[in-house]
Amino acid sequence: MFIKVGDREYPFHRIRIELIETGIQELFRLFDKKTIRELLQHRRYEHLKEKVIKEYTELLDVPAGIAIYQMKKNHDLFYKEFLNKYGDLTYCQFIVKGNDSLLSKKGVYLVIKNDELVFAGICNNTFKLRFNQHIGNISPKSCFRDGTATHCHINANIAEHIRKSTIYFQICPLTDLKEMKRLKNWIIDRFEPQWNLRFGSDVNYSYNNK
Structure with a gap:
């Protein structure tokens, strides 16, 4: 060609x-290198920090993949805010x-x-x-x-x-x-x-x- x-x-x-x-499917759930608290230090998650600290305190020190998967299982669409547009396909x-x-x-x-x-x-x-x-x-x-x-x-x-x-x-x-x-x-x-x-x-x- x-x-x-x-x-x-x-x-x-x-x-x-x-x-x-x-x-x-749900590959994101396997990410365990950082907690939610550590993830929030990255500039791409800064806009989520206030809401997470206020409403998801119990998840702050949970590995990010597990925490976000828990949100999804609870039918909480906020989990998508941590993923890219194609991150849950x-x-x-x-x-x-x-x-x-x-x-x-x-x-x-x-x-x-x-x-x-x-x-x-x-x-x-x-x-x-x-x-x-x-x-x-x-x-x-x-x-x-x-x-x-x-x-x-x-x-x-x-x-x-x-x-x-x-x-x-x-x-x-x-x-x-x-x-x-x-x-x-x-x-x-x-x-x-x-x-x-x-x-x-x-x-x-x-x-x-x-």
Whole structure:
């Protein structure tokens, strides 16, 4: 597959997803590295401090995941304030299979579902690390406000569709971060992938697979 931008063609290489597990729910409850009190010291939770100290005193020194899960079990929607927008979805675990030489590089990656480009992103570490240890293996901490919403978002979408769709990655190795960002932004502006956090119109575009 190639994507042409101006006079330059960028080659993309297909990377297969191997599903390990799906149906993973309430992953946030396993986060036990900090208590609620410790979590409130982070700037992203400062706006919650007054309410928590006033109304949830008994949970202040409880591990954050357990405390928030207790709120959810009590049908208290305040628990969502501690999580990112995609922090309480159904996830999956997967690894990628493909050319190890390519996977050891960094660059731009795409998610393809049923031959439709649905997400574009950049990877400034190795593709293999990003896919196998981050996007494909969501950690409990990733579900929180100061976690990685993008990884939760992509993983949850893959989990939702992978049983009934053909989903795989396409990667384009690049070394320059500015070039990665330019290419990713061009792809998003041109194709408006559905899963990108920067949602545009409802129009779907397909790509040319060479």
